[in-house]
Amino acid sequence: MGIFSRRIVKRLLEENSRFLPNDKLNLHVNHLNGVSPMQRLTTEWEIAVLNGLHKLGVEPRFEPRFEGGTSVPDVLVSYRNIEALIDITTASDRGLDGENPFRLLSDELIRKVRERGLDPNKFGLRVEGNWRQLHLGGPKPRLFIPQPAGFDSAVFDGQFVQFLDQVAASGRKASFRPCSDPNAALWITHDPAQQFFTGSHLDYTVTFTGNRNPVYNRLDAKASQLKKAGFNGAKGIVLCDAGCSLLSKNGRPGLDLGPNEVISGFLDSEAQIDFILLLRVKSDSSGLFGPEHLKIVCEMFVPSVKRYYLDPLIDRLQGLAQQLPSPENTPINAYGTEDEGKSFSGGGTMTGQKIKMSARAVLGVLSGRTKQEDFVRENEPFVKAFERMVVEGRRLADAKIGHVPERDDDWIEFDFSEADPAVGPFKRMGTE
Amino acid sequence: MMKQLRGELPAQGRMLADAMIERVRERDDDWIEFTFSDVDSAAAPFERMRNQ
Numbered sequence: 001m002g003i004f005s006r007r008i009v010k011r012l013l014e015e016n017s018r019f020l021p022n023d024k025l026n027l028h029v030n031h032l033n034g035v036s037p038m039q040r041l042t043t044e045w046e047i048a049v050l051n052g053l054h055k056l057g058v059e060p061r062f063e064p065r066f067e068g069g070t071s072v073p074d075v076l077v078s079y080r081n082i083e084a085l086i087d088i089t090t091a092s093d094r095g096l097d098g099e100n101p102f103r104l105l106s107d108e109l110i111r112k113v114r115e116r117g118l119d120p121n122k123f124g125l126r127v128e129g130n131w132r133q134l135h136l137g138g139p140k141p142r143l144f145i146p147q148p149a150g151f152d153s154a155v156f157d158g159q160f161v162q163f164l165d166q167v168a169a170s171g172r173k174a175s176f177r178p179c180s181d182p183n184a185a186l187w188i189t190h191d192p193a194q195q196f197f198t199g200s201h202l203d204y205t206v207t208f209t210g211n212r213n214p215v216y217n218r219l220d221a222k223a224s225q226l227k228k229a230g231f232n233g234a235k236g237i238v239l240c241d242a243g244c245s246l247l248s249k250n251g252r253p254g255l256d257l258g259p260n261e262v263i264s265g266f267l268d269s270e271a272q273i274d275f276i277l278l279l280r281v282k283s284d285s286s287g288l289f290g291p292e293h294l295k296i297v298c299e300m301f302v303p304s305v306k307r308y309y310l311d312p313l314i315d316r317l318q319g320l321a322q323q324l325p326s327p328e329n330t331p332i333n334a335y336g337t338e339d340e341g342k343s344f345s346g347g348g349t350m351t352g353q354k355i356k357m358s359a360r361a362v363l364g365v366l367s368g369r370t371k372q373e374d375f376v377r378e379n380e381p382f383v384k385a386f387e388r389m390v391v392e393g394r395r396l397a398d399a400k401i402g403h404v405p406e407r408d409d410d411w412i413e414f415d416f417s418e419a420d421p422a423v424g425p426f427k428r429m430g431t432e
Numbered sequence: 433m434m435k436q437l438r439g440e441l442p443a444q445g446r447m448l449a450d451a452m453i454e455r456v457r458e459r460d461d462d463w464i465e466f467t468f469s470d471v472d473s474a475a476a477p478f479e480r481m482r483n484q
Contacts, residue, residue, distance in 0.1 A: 010473035025481040033477045341474040359448045399451035408474035422460035
């Protein structure tokens, strides 16, 4: 899965093939087909932004080279004789997740519990962090958790095995605190009344320092590259959200920082960067997913002293979000490792004698790629509706595919007949 | 036929493009006919591109 549906990405690639060179196009294709979810996400954004700039009418020149330059930025744009050199980048929590491998430890705990024949839903994991030391301008939040190479020695040691034995024997409420590693502060709990696995930890993505966070790091890296391009005009960065928590929350005044403070602070400290255009996926807060509930929003950051001479170009670039397609997922949900389009499985409608459901799900079960029990679980109301049609002695009267060109599934609609003697009892007859 | 539905066509990255019921009036079953799409990027790796 990605931010955009695969059919949209394909359309963008085709449109981009009119103005991008083959090597760039195929680098994009290779990254999209690659195994790294992060690289796929970054490439999707780059494809979409290059496409949007082309439609925006800012005369983009891709990968321009300048005399004396030692780096090649993404694009040079021009509008009403104002030029700006732009690099596209993404920010994510990947580095922070690596420093604080809570998810990996949870996965490993669940695996070990399941291996012992116990129900992981009855277990919980709580990891402490350095919350007492945190303040604006202070250290980064950090969990007291070992790195994955140390999980076995620091957490899943002999005492952990004894803890599981005790739980298996008694089935009662119990907790375990590993003590092999003095830098680890975590608790594993068992509660037979619990319905789901629970995990809790300090939010290590909260930002307390302007220049030690994923957004600043990416901007700083891109600024260094832009400065080496040998271009003396305006320079800007398009920053896209690839699953960075900092970009989706506001700072609490006096307590921590939000994207506005970090980006404005970066521009204040970096005179050679003239503007930053932030692109994020915003949800309508309905709690529902899909393109109708998500949109891309754009925020421009430009110091007021520079706005005066860059104004027409800045105004134009602010329209970039309108040139981008609707997203299919939020970046955080786009991180799945599976490289498949999103199915409508479980969705659809049942009205009268019609059943409309995911064509992909139907194909999955007919092809044997989806286990029948998985199909039934995900599509239970439809399976029951089919059953009702069969019990009522109806047969399939019509079937059609409703193609959805900008998403990665289609609808299949089944229309059932009136009761048919081929599959039901004969009805009583009267003389006509 | 079933072999195609069970593996080859979905494995090639094809999706259902059309479906229709062929009524057989004097017998007790009908046929359902599926037509598959060309390789669809929704279900297949992206293909190499050429500048147009």
